[in-house]
Structure formats: C-alpha cells, structure tokens
Amino acid sequence: MVDGSRDVDVEKLISFSKDLVQFLKDDKDVGFLKQCLEQSNAVQLQCLSEYQTLRSSIQDYEAKINMCNQRIAEAQSEAAGDAEIDTLQKEREQKLQIEQLLREELRVITDEIDDLDHQRASIEEQMQSLEKLERDQLRADRNSVHLDPS
Template identity: 40%
Template structure:
C-alpha cells in the first residue's frame, strides 16, 4: 500500500510537471508551433490523467479482491482443524472403538453365561417336575397299596409284575 501511495505521488508530480511544461510552451514566442505542441501535450496530458485514473480504480479493485481473498482464507483456516487436533480426535476415536470392542466381548461372555444359566434352570425345572411326578406316582402307589391292604388284607408284590403275589396280613 505504501508503494502504491509513492507511485501515485510520482504520477501526480509527473502530471504537474507536464502542466508546467504546457504553460511554458504557451508563453513562448513561436506561437503556431508552440500552440500545436501545446495542444498535443494537452491531449497527451489528458490521456495520461485518464489512464492514471483508470489504473488507480483498477488498483483499488484489485486491493479489495485481495482483501476479500485474505478474509476467505482466514475464515477457511478458522473452520479447518489442525493436524494435532485431528490426531487427537483420531486417537480418541480409536480408544472408543477399542472400548466398544471390549464391551462387545464382555457382552458376548455375559450372553453365553446367561444362556448357560437358562439351560441349567430348565434342567433343574425338568428334574423338579420329574421328582414331583415320581412323588405323585409314589403317593398313588401307596394309596393303591393301602386300598388293597384295607380291602383284602394282602400286600401285593409290585416288583414282579409278571406274577400275582403278595403277603397276607
């Protein structure tokens, strides 16, 4: 920006010098030649001023574009994360994945233990039911035996089903 201001002052000085030169030429004694040269210089001076103004406008536009680009770059930098932050996040994610893997393994072990306990429970229930049935059958046999004893006064021998035998009381 400082170089631009220095260049702008240099252009202004050059244009001022050209105006002074036009004024000197107009005062000179050879009027026709000086008038032609003065008119040419006047046109040149006007073209230089116009060109200078155009360049100054373009310079301002480019400076605004540069400033806009710098703002966009700063915004993009603010929105992106650094490699250190990315590495930290990645290591945290890996730790979480490892933790999840361990929890899944523990869940599998617990599920297997639960299945094992369920099969044990079913086995115990089946044995309980078998014991109840056997007890019920025993009670039925005792009642039958008691009935036989009370009616006939004979205790039948139930171990040998092929023969009819018993003990008289």
C-alpha cells in the same frame, strides 16, 4: 448502469486480491496460519487416537455383552432343566403316593382274603363236624334199630 455495476465488482475483486497478497506477504499472518494448521493437525491426531481407544473399548464391551448373553442363555437353559427336574420329581412323588395307596389297598384286600380263608376253614371244620355227627347219628340209629327187634 449494468456496465457501471460490473466495474464496481471488478474493482472490489482487485481490492480483495491486493488485500490477500498483502496478507500473505506478512510473516505474522503466515506464522499464525502455520500455527493454526499445526494445532489443527495435533487436534486431528488426538481425535484419531481417542477414536481408536473408544472403538477398542466398544469392541471390549460388545465382547463382554456377548459373553453375558451366553451366560444368560446357559442360566435360562439350566433353569429350564431345573424346572423339568422339579416337574419330574413332583410326578415321581405323586406316583410314590399312588403306589403307597395301592399297597395299603392291597394290604386291606390281603387281610380280607385271610379273614375269608379263616372263615372258609372254620366252615369246613364245622361241616366236617356236622358230617361226623350225622354219620355218628346214623350209626347210632342203625345200631338201635338192630338192637331193638320190635
């Protein structure tokens, strides 16, 4: 049986070979195969062309994306700079407010010092007046003691 199945396989192979030779001898079939090959080559060239176009487009888009990323980084840097400027301006405003409060406090203290100076001057004048009155009183008492021999 093994030998019989082997014969069948060889017979099938011979039959297939004859069909193939017959197929290749037929001009119609060869023409059809040539046409298919030409169409295949045309499709391959078209695909290659589209591939190159798409690759170029992808590179252009990647360049645009990189440029956008740079702009984003610059904008973020500027935003950080703006935020820092805002912070510094707020600090400056706070310091100006503190300075204004200190100036007001200094003005109040200066006014108090001026008032105290006026009070001191007034007290000194009163003391001088009292001293003068005491001296005048002493003179008057001395004069009355000298005038009154009793």
